[in-house]
Amino acid sequence: DAGVIQSPRHEVTEMGQEVTLRCKPISGHDYLFWYRQTMMRGLELLIYFNNNVPIDDSGMPEDRFSAKMPNASFSTLKIQPSEPRDSAVYFCASSFQQHLGRRYNEQFFGPGTRLTVL
Amino acid sequence: QKEVEQNSGPLSVPEGAIASLNCTYSDRGSQSFFWYRQYSGKSPELIMSIYSNGDKEDGRFTAQLNKASQYVSLLIRDSQPSDSATYLCAVNATNAGKSTFGDGTTLTVKP
Numbered sequence: 001d002a003g004v005i006q007s008p009r010h011e012v013t014e015m016g017q018e019v020t021l022r023c024k025p026i027s028g029h030d031y032l033f034w035y036r037q038t039m040m041r042g043l044e045l046l047i048y049f050n051n052n053v054p055i056d057d058s059g060m061p062e063d064r065f066s067a068k069m070p071n072a073s074f075s076t077l078k079i080q081p082s083e084p085r086d087s088a089v090y091f092c093a094s095s096f097q098q099h100l101g102r103r104y105n106e107q108f109f110g111p112g113t114r115l116t117v118l
Numbered sequence: 119q120k121e122v123e124q125n126s127g128p129l130s131v132p133e134g135a136i137a138s139l140n141c142t143y144s145d146r147g148s149q150s151f152f153w154y155r156q157y158s159g160k161s162p163e164l165i166m167s168i169y170s171n172g173d174k175e176d177g178r179f180t181a182q183l184n185k186a187s188q189y190v191s192l193l194i195r196d197s198q199p200s201d202s203a204t205y206l207c208a209v210n211a212t213n214a215g216k217s218t219f220g221d222g223t224t225l226t227v228k229p
Contacts, residue, residue, distance in 0.1 A: 031215045042221050043162070043206065050215055091161055097215055105150045105210045107217060109161040 004110035006092050012116045018080040021113045024073055025094030033107065034067055034077050035091040043091075049075065050097075082117045089114050119144055122209050124220035133229050137194040141207030141220055144188070150210035151183055151190045152217065157203045166192060197227040 005024040013019055025032045033048040047057040049069045057067070064083070069075040079086055093107040124141050131137045139153075150169055154162040166181040168174045168190065174181045180193040190209075194201055204224045208217040 033216065043219050045216060045219075048216050055215065093162075095215075104167070105215065105217060106152065106164050106167050107154075107162075107208075108164065112161050 004092055004094055004108055006090075006110035006113050008113060009111060010114050010116075012118065013082055014118050015083055016081045017117075018078065019082045019086075019115060019117075021077040021090050021092075021115070023075045023077070023092030023110060025075070025092070026108055027073070029094035029096045029108075030072075031095045031097060031105075031107075032069060032075050033091075033093040033095075034075070035093065035109075036088045037091060037112075038088045046077070079115075082115075084117045087115055087117050120220070121145060121218045122207055122220040124205075124207050124223045126221070127223040128226060129223055130226045130228060131197050133197060133199060133227055135197050135227075137197045137201065137225055137227070139192040139194075139205050139207075139223050139225065141190045141192075141209075142188055143190070143207075143209045143218075145209070145211045145218075146185075146188065148185075148188075148209045148211050150217075151181070152208040152210075153179075153181060153192045154206040154208060154219075155203045156206060156222070162206055194225075197225075199227045199229050202226050 007022045034046040046059045052069045067077045089112045091112045093109045095107045153166040156162045168181040168183045178195045182191045204222040206222045207220040
């Protein structure tokens, strides 16, 4: 299995521009998570989906952030307009909750997208 | 009080020693417990999961869970410089798909 795939790996943009981050979860996983990590704030959960449906978006910092999961193999996180304080590493992770009656919830992380907003 | 708390660190141990990482959690209904390792500049990587009270061993790693004390720990035996990383504790509450992460403990193993 290729693992969780994220693109781009690095993104440098100017303030005010739209940024779209992409994620392909591991096939068969029913949960998908978007995180942001900075030195100051650590690892923050932004939003997560179950079977393509957003379950909890309380971590999304403001309306400039939006996320979609149109199908089981693809998700996007969009920032519009971007600001310098959005500079961070954004991780996508996926997991499956139950298998043969047992709960797992083990998350597998993608390599991350390092976003720099100038 | 944070939902998941870890020793702030940094923790430094000599090569070959046992490194002990600790984590406490506030939700008594928590069912799943995880340790992730994150090397600098890399993504978190799952190294241990534990679901019932007691010890779980995997190579040089042992996870210990005590639900009564709401405590989970990770022991690393025969620590190696390659174990130097930040270790994140994560906890899943009952019926929750998401994990709550601690802030992590940075471990340095000195040759």
